[in-house]
Amino acid sequence: MNFINRRHFLSTAAVGAAALTTLELRATEARKLRLGLIGCGGYGATLLNAAFRVGNVEVTALCDVDGAHLSATAGRLEKQQGKPPRTFKLYQDLLAVEELDAVLIATPPQWHALPFLAALERGLDIYCEKPLAYDVREGRAMVNAAAKTDRIVQIGFQRRNGPAVRAVRDYLQSGRAGRVVQVEAQINYNAERRDATPQSPPETLDWDLWCGPAPKLPYSPQIGHVAWRLEKEYGHGHLVDWGIHWLDAIRWILGESTPRHVQAAGGIYELRGHITTPDVLAAHFGFVTCPVVWRHRIYGAAEYAPEISNGIFFYAEKETIFVADNRWVVIPKRQDAQRQVHEASADIAKEHMANFLECVRTRQQTLCPTADGYQSTTTVQLGALAYETESKLVWDATKDQIMVNSAAAVLLKREYRAPYQHPWKG
Numbered sequence: 001m002n003f004i005n006r007r008h009f010l011s012t013a014a015v016g017a018a019a020l021t022t023l024e025l026r027a028t029e030a031r032k033l034r035l036g037l038i039g040c041g042g043y044g045a046t047l048l049n050a051a052f053r054v055g056n057v058e059v060t061a062l063c064d065v066d067g068a069h070l071s072a073t074a075g076r077l078e079k080q081q082g083k084p085p086r087t088f089k090l091y092q093d094l095l096a097v098e099e100l101d102a103v104l105i106a107t108p109p110q111w112h113a114l115p116f117l118a119a120l121e122r123g124l125d126i127y128c129e130k131p132l133a134y135d136v137r138e139g140r141a142m143v144n145a146a147a148k149t150d151r152i153v154q155i156g157f158q159r160r161n162g163p164a165v166r167a168v169r170d171y172l173q174s175g176r177a178g179r180v181v182q183v184e185a186q187i188n189y190n191a192e193r194r195d196a197t198p199q200s201p202p203e204t205l206d207w208d209l210w211c212g213p214a215p216k217l218p219y220s221p222q223i224g225h226v227a228w229r230l231e232k233e234y235g236h237g238h239l240v241d242w243g244i245h246w247l248d249a250i251r252w253i254l255g256e257s258t259p260r261h262v263q264a265a266g267g268i269y270e271l272r273g274h275i276t277t278p279d280v281l282a283a284h285f286g287f288v289t290c291p292v293v294w295r296h297r298i299y300g301a302a303e304y305a306p307e308i309s310n311g312i313f314f315y316a317e318k319e320t321i322f323v324a325d326n327r328w329v330v331i332p333k334r335q336d337a338q339r340q341v342h343e344a345s346a347d348i349a350k351e352h353m354a355n356f357l358e359c360v361r362t363r364q365q366t367l368c369p370t371a372d373g374y375q376s377t378t379t380v381q382l383g384a385l386a387y388e389t390e391s392k393l394v395w396d397a398t399k400d401q402i403m404v405n406s407a408a409a410v411l412l413k414r415e416y417r418a419p420y421q422h423p424w425k426g
Contacts, residue, residue, distance in 0.1 A: 030056065030361055031056075032056050032057055032058045033056065033057050033058070033101045033102060033357060033360060033361070034057075034058050034059075034060045034099050034100050034101045034102075035048075035051060035057055035058065035059050035060065035100070035101065035102055035103070035104060036059070036060055036061040036062070036063070036094050036095070036097065036100050036102070036103040036104070036124075037059060037061075037062050037063065037073070037103070037104045037106065038063045038064075038091045038094060038103060038104070038105050038106065038107055038111075038115050039063070039064060039104075039105060039106035039107035039108075039111070039129075040062055040063075040064040040066075040069040040070055040072075040073040040106075041064070041066075041069055041106065041225055041226070042225075042226060043106045043129060044064075044069075044073065044104070044106035045073065045076075046106075046349055047104045047106050047127065047129075047156075047349075047353065048073075048077070048104070049349075050347075050349040050350045050352070050353035051104070051353050051357065052080065052081075053347070053350045053353075054350060054353050054354045054357055057357065058081055058083075059077050059081065059085045060085055060086065060097060060099050060100055061085050061086045061087070061088065061094045061097045061100065062074055062077070062085050062086070062087050062088070062094070063087075063088045063089065063090065063091050063093070063094040064089070065089060065205065065206045065209040065210045066202070066204050066205040066206070066210070066225070067089075067204040067205075068202070068204040068205075069204075070087050070089075071087070074087050089206070089209070091111075091114075091115045091118065092118065095115075095118055095119060095122045095124070096122075100122075100124055101124070101125065101360060102124055102125040102126065102127065102152075102356075102357075102360055103115075103119045103124050103125075103126055103127075104126075104127045104128075105119075105126065105127070105128040105129060106129050107129075108210075108228050108234050108235065109131055109133065109134040109234065109235065109236065109240075110134045110211070110212050110213055110214035110233075110234055111212050111213075112128060112129070112131075112132065112133050112134065112138070112142075113133050113134070113138040113139075113141065113142055113423055114212075114213065114420070114423070116128055116142055117141070117142065117145050117423055119151075120145050120146060120149050120151055123149075123151070124151065125151050125152040125153070125356075125360045126151065126152070126153045126154070127153075127154045127156065127353070127356050128153065128154070128155055128156065128373070129155075129156040130155055130156045130157055130244055130245070130248070130373065130376070130377065131236075131240055131241075131244055131373075131376075131377040131380065131381070132155055132370065132373040132374050132376075132377040133374075133377060134214070134236065134414065135381065135411075135412060135413055135414045136377075136378050136381050136382075136400070136412040136413070137412050137413035137422070137424035137426070138413075138422070138423060138424060139373075139374045139377050139378060139381075140374070140400055140424055140426070141423040141424040141425075142370055142374070142423075143370050143371050143374045145423075146369070146370040146371075147370075147371070150363070152356070152359045152360050152363065152365075152366060153366065153369050153370045153373075154352070154355065154356035154359070154366040154367070154368055154369070155368045155369070155370065155372070155373030155376075156352065156368075157244075157245065157248040157249075157252075157352075157368045157373065157376060158245075158348040158349055158351075158352040159245050159246075159248070159249045159325070159348060160248070160249065160252055160352070160367050160368055161346070161348050161351035161352045161355060161367065162325060162344070162346055162348045162351075163344040163345075163346045164323050164324065164325065164326065164327055164328045164342070164344035165249050165252075165253070165323060167328055167342065167344060168253060168314070168321055168323045168328050169252065169253040171321065171328075171330075172253060172254075172314060172316070172321065173253075173255075176318070176319075177314070177316035177317070177318050177319040177321060177330070178316045178317025178318035178319070179316060179317050180254065180289060180290050180314050180315070180316045181290055181315050181316060181317065182290050182291055182292075182293075182315040183250055183254070183290060183291070183292040183293070183312060183313065183314050183315070184292075184293045184294075184295070184312070184313045184315070185243070185246040185247070185250060185292070185293070185294050185295075185311070185312040185313070186246075186294065186295040186296060186308075186309065186310070186311070187238075187242055187243070187246070187296055187309065187310040187311075188295075188296060188297040188298065188301070188303065188309045188310070189298055189300070189309070189310075190298070190299065190300030191230060191238075191271060191275065191279065191298040191299065191300075192226075192227065193222075193271065193274050194220075194221040194222040194227050194274075195220060195221045195222060196220050196221075196222040196223075196273060196274050197220055198218035198219065198220050199218075199219060199220060199221075200219065201219040201224065205219075205224070207219045210224075211234075211417070212417075212420065213416035213417055213420035213422070214233050214234055214414075214417065215233045215417060216417060217231075217233060222274055222275070229241040229242075230271075230275040230276070230277050230298075231275065231276055231277070232276040232277050233276075235277070236277065236381070236384050237277025237278060237281075237384060238277065238278075238279075238281070238296050238298055239264075239278075239281055239283060239294060239296065239380050239383050239384055239387075240380045240381060240383075240384055242296070243283075243294050243296065243380055243383070244376055244377065244379075244380045246294070246311075246312050247285070247292070247294065247376055247379050247380055248368075248373075248376035249312065249323075250292055250312060251287075251375065251376055251379065253314075254287065254289045254290075255289075256287045256288065256289055257375050257397055258375050258378050258379050258382075258395060258397050259285040259286050259287050259292070259379055259382065259395060260286050260287070260288065260394065260395060260397075261285075261286040261392060261393060261394045261395065262283065262284065262285055262286070262379075262382045262383050262385075262386045262392070262393045262395065263283070263284045263386050263391075263392045263393075264281060264282065264283040264284070264383050264384075264386040264387035265281070265282055265387070265390075266278035266279075266280045266281030266282060266387060267279075267280060268280075269299070270299035271298070271299060277384075278387060279297070279298050279299050280296070280297050280298075280299075281294070281295065281296050281387060282294070282295045283295075283383040283386065283387070285379060285382075285383065294383065307324075308322060308324075310324055310325070311323055311324035311325075312324075318332070318333060319331060319332050319333065320333075325345075325348070326343065326344060326345040327341060327342060327343050327344055327345075328342050328344060329341050329342070330342075352367070355367050378395075382395055382402075385402075385408050385411050385412075386408075388411065389405070389407060389408045389411070391405055391407075391408060392405075393405060393408055
C-alpha cells in the first residue's frame with residue numbers, strides 16, 4: 001500500500017468511524033425508539049442484535065408464524081431489555097400496537113410486500129430486508145406507496161455501509177483507475193443439503209400461513225426455514241438471495257439504475273432433486289456504463305483462488321480493483337507495479353441499522369430508500385427471469401416493462417394464492 005492510498009483509506013475509515021460514533025452518541029441522548037419485528041428467524045435476530053449494538057432501542061412487539069421462533073426470541077429479549085415484548089402470530093395484530101415507532105421486516109420474500117404496505121398505512125418507519133419484494137410488480141407497488149408518505153424506509157443492502165465498498169466507490173469516482181470497462185462478480189460456496197422428502201411441518205409452524213400469498217408446496221426441511229432461499233417459489237435462488245448484494249454494490253458504485261438488457265444461462269447439475277434454482281449460473285447485465293457479469297457455483301467445488309471466491313472485479317482502463325467484505329485490492333497494469341492491499345473490516349449490519357435509526361430520529365433519507373432497493377431487486381429478478389425463459393430480456397426502465405418478449409413480461413407479476421390479493425393493480 002503506498003503512502004497516498006494508505007492516507008486516503010485511513011482518512012475514509014476515520015470519517016466512517018467518527019460518523020458512526022456520532023450516531024451512537026445521538027442515540028444515547030434521545031428517547032428509546034420502540035421497534036417491532038416481523039419474522040423472528042435467523043436474520044430477524046441479526047437485525048435485533050444490530051439495533052441493540054447501536055443502542056437506545058426497545059423491542060415492543062414480535063410477530064412470527066412459528067411459535068418456537070417467537071417464544072425463543074421473546075425470552076432472549078426479556079433478559080436483554082428487562083421487559084418482555086408483546087408477541088403475535090399475525091403481522092396485522094403487531095401493527096395495531098400503539099407503542100411503535102418503526103418495524104423491522106425479516107421474513108422470506110413472499111412476505112415482504114403486504115406487511116410493508118400495511119406498515120406504511122399504519123404510519124410506521126420501516127427497515128425491510130432484501131430483496132425488496134418477490135416479484136417486480138410487488139416492488140413497484142411498494143415504491144409507489146412509499147412515495148406518497150413521509151415514512152423513513154431502509155432496505156437491507158448493508159454492504160453500502162461497508163468500508164471496503166465505500167472506499168472503492170470513492171476511488172473509482174476519483175478517476176484514478178480510469179473508466180470502468182467491465183465488472184465481474186461472484187460468490188461460490190457449498191450449499192447445505194437438507195431432507196427434500198415431503199413431510200409434516202414442525203408442530204409449532206403454521207405452514208399455510210408461512211407460504212402466505214406464494215404457492216403452497218408440500219413442506220420439507222429443504223424449503224423451510226433458512227433453506228427457502230434456493231426454492232424458486234420462495235427465495236428465487238442464489239442470484240436473487242446473495243447476488244443481489246454485489247449487484248446493489250455495483251449499481252451504487254457506478255451510479256447506475258437498472259440494466260437495459262439481461263441474459264442468463266446455467267442449470268441444476270449437482271443438486272438436482274434438492275433445489276429448484278440453478279446451482280451454476282452466469283448472468284450478463286447490460287448497464288449503460290459497462291457490462292456486468294455475475295457467476296455462481298454452489299456445489300462446493302475446490303477453489304483455485306479461494307481469496308476471490310466472494311467479491312467484485314472492476315476492470316478499468318488503468319487498473320483492476322477487487323473488493324470483498326473485508327478488503328480491497330488495486331492491481332495496476334504495469335508488470336513491475338505492486339498490488340496495493342487495503343484491509344477494511346467493519347460491523348456493516350450495525351452501521352446500516354445505525355443509519356436507519358438516525359434517519360428515523362432526524363427524518364433524513366436513508367442510504368438505501370425504497371426506490372433504490374427496487375432497482376437492485378428488479379435487476380436480479382430480471383436475471384432470474386432471463387434464466388427461466390431462456391431468452392434475452394430488454395428492459396425499458398421508463399415503462400417498467402420487458403419489451404418484445406410478452407411471455408417474459410407476464411412473469412413480472414406472480415398471481416397470489418387465494419385469498420391474498422396482489423397489491424399491484426396496473
